[in-house]
Amino acid sequence: EIGVGGRNGRRARSWDSLRYYNRKGKISEKPEVILKKLDAELGRRTREHIAYQKANYPKEEWVKPADIRDHFGYYISIVVGSGHCGGTSWGQYRGVFANGIKNALTIEQLDELGINLNIYYHSYNGDSPNGKPASVDIKTEREYFAELKKWNEWRKTAGKMFYLTLHPSNTDAVLRRLRASKRKPPREKTRVEQDHYFVLTNNNGSLLKYTSRGYRYSWNKSSGKKFRTEEIAEKYRQQLVDKGRHQAESWKVERIDQAYSFLVLA
Known part of the structure; x- marks a missing residue:
């Protein structure tokens, strides 16, 4: 912008x-x-x-x-x-x-999106000089240079300026196509079943989540935020410490021997 x-x-x-x-x-x-x-x-x-x-x-x-x-x-x-x-x-x-x-698109790629180039003449008093070429939608590079040559020849004789613009057929449709072309397919996940998981605990209970005013916790250890491995839990705990979150040093990694399933990227 x-x-x-x-x-x-x-x-x-x-x-x-x-x-x-x-x-x-x-x-x-x-x-x-x-x-x-x-x-x-x-x-x-x-x-x-x-x-x-x-x-x-x-x-x-x-x-x-x-x-x-x-x-x-x-x-x-x-x-x-x-x-x-x-x-x-x-x-x-x-x-x-x-x-x-x-990142520029070719004229042909713009046409596929529903956007065409257009060369035109504009006057505030609404005049239309003799010999002015007709404005047409330009859909290929070959058409662009052919139209440009035509308008340049007219400018030399008429002494007038002309302009180049982009003309979308439908703004909403163009935006949808642009977003669709950039959207990455979702990464596949698989569900992993295991007989244990890890939580962060302190004297209050197990950590649920941090908020702007502190953190929320559960008295029940098995209800806290769950981690698939001890390494992942320890990494998260260390991030809290590094960021200086409230009472971050108080958390300990603890294993809970209960069945739980996790969605893991394939």
């Missing part, structure tokens, strides 16, 4: 401050060109701010280039993820583009 710092100090969602690293006049760009121009942005911003500091502040107040990298969002008024502009590093900002390129 991209956000910007508003005038009232509160964060606002917006894409307005996001830069685009295409070459002049290009509506789309090669990945290597985007990353090259993106890296040049860091150098330019750093040089500009250093020059500004030298002209306006004493040397002891200058910010180092490393600080600009660590708080890059502050200098471009952009937040990546949560927090404030100053908490967004250069790596986080660059990652928006690098990860986007890495």
Whole structure:
């Protein structure tokens, strides 16, 4: 998620401050060109701010280039993820583009999801220049370059700008398909029967669960939180100690000789 710092100090969602690293006049760009121009942005911003500091502040107040990298969002008024502009590093900002390129879908894959590209012309006064190409849904890479060539030729003669957009056939259906493609199948579990299990006990009884105000326990040892092996119980006890949970040091691992079944990952 991209956000910007508003005038009232509160964060606002917006894409307005996001830069685009295409070459002049290009509506789309090669990945290597985007990353090259993106890296040049860091150098330019750093040089500009250093020059500004030298002209306006004493040397002891200058910010180092490393600080600009660590708080890059502050200098471009952009937040990546949560927090404030100053908490967004250069790596986080660059990652928006690098990860986007890495995970990008082809035009054909977008079509399978029900999303098509569309090149169009928009005017606030509603005019429709002569010779303007008809907007069509673009479903393949071949169609994209053919349409782009057509619109570029029109722009040269009409002197008008055109835009590229994504057009989902059904937003809810697209979201379902995207989630389904990323959803991992549930890991299979098998039920293991054994004649014993382990619990954590202290002078009060056996541990049921920890809460925000302490912990719950049972007077009946066999009713406590059950562990399949002594090693698992001891690991859990040690985690409570390491986290400084209430009376964590008081717990002892105890074996209960009663039948119980556990679901275990296959």
